[in-house]
Amino acid sequence: MALLTGKTALITGGSSGIGLMTAKRFAAEGARVAITGRRGDLVKKATAEIGQGAMGIVGDVSDTAHHDHVATQIAATFGGLDIYMANAGIITIRPSFDVNEEEYDAQFAVNARGTFFGVQKMLPAMRDGGSIILTGSLASEKVLDGHAVYAGSKAAMGAFARVWAIELKSRRIRVNVLSPGPTDTDIVNKLGVPADKLEEFEAGMAAAIPLGRFGRPEELAEAALFLASDASSFITGINLRVDGGMALL
Numbered sequence: 001m002a003l004l005t006g007k008t009a010l011i012t013g014g015s016s017g018i019g020l021m022t023a024k025r026f027a028a029e030g031a032r033v034a035i036t037g038r039r040g041d042l043v044k045k046a047t048a049e050i051g052q053g054a055m056g057i058v059g060d061v062s063d064t065a066h067h068d069h070v071a072t073q074i075a076a077t078f079g080g081l082d083i084y085m086a087n088a089g090i091i092t093i094r095p096s097f098d099v100n101e102e103e104y105d106a107q108f109a110v111n112a113r114g115t116f117f118g119v120q121k122m123l124p125a126m127r128d129g130g131s132i133i134l135t136g137s138l139a140s141e142k143v144l145d146g147h148a149v150y151a152g153s154k155a156a157m158g159a160f161a162r163v164w165a166i167e168l169k170s171r172r173i174r175v176n177v178l179s180p181g182p183t184d185t186d187i188v189n190k191l192g193v194p195a196d197k198l199e200e201f202e203a204g205m206a207a208a209i210p211l212g213r214f215g216r217p218e219e220l221a222e223a224a225l226f227l228a229s230d231a232s233s234f235i236t237g238i239n240l241r242v243d244g245g246m247a248l249l
């Protein structure tokens, strides 16, 4: 039997990269999936690719009213939610003392605030026994040049997950962090690294990964499936790194 038969799942930032691959994986395991994203054209294309009656909702996770809208849509269309993956995220790499207020606020607004209020607003529609997955980042545990603001905003995932795992225990809702190391998605092109320095940057990152390469979105989707499904039914409050061993060096 498929691992998510009869389950419903919502993935924020699900129109590309890790989120889209996870949405496809969940759908292949029998889940009814909804994704959110900022661009209507990309959400529509991704929803068609996922198939299986997938639903797309357009909006910005840094806008709390968007989360109210998503919760209403989910309750009306799915009747309730079993799996919430707070995955939308942005990054700007910049030496700390060159970071401006706009870059700082944007990363915290999407990565931390977007996750916090997304989960808060969805909780009434979540079914007891559900699974919440927060996409963190290995960057929050490593000393990486120019990553201070991003790392700070992603460190919130660990704090949220630990507190929520306890606050939601009476509803048997499990809350875990999925922390990717460098993974081959479009976000790598949005890092703010000049195009002519990107190859060098990527080679430097790969050299710092014991398994010698970037992760693939499929590998993150597999780990998300583990956290979403009953395969991890006794696991809550953890940080699951999928990083090729990068945390060790």
Ligand code: NAD
Binding pocket: 012, 013, 014, 015, 016, 017, 018, 019, 036, 037, 038, 039, 059, 060, 061, 062, 087, 088, 089, 090, 091, 110, 135, 136, 137, 138, 139, 179, 180, 181, 182, 183, 184, 185, 186, 187, 188
């Ligand atoms: P991606 O750029 O393909 O995915 C990020 C998604 O978030 C996109 O679909 C984007 O449209 C969406 N998004 C961004 N801002 C949004 C907003 N304000 N409202 C709604 N949606 C928004 O890259 P990805 O690598 O698949 O990233 C997925 C998650 O993984 C992110 O949280 C990212 O920080 C995290 N992560 C990625 C890596 C990596 O190397 N790729 C490493 C560690 C953590």
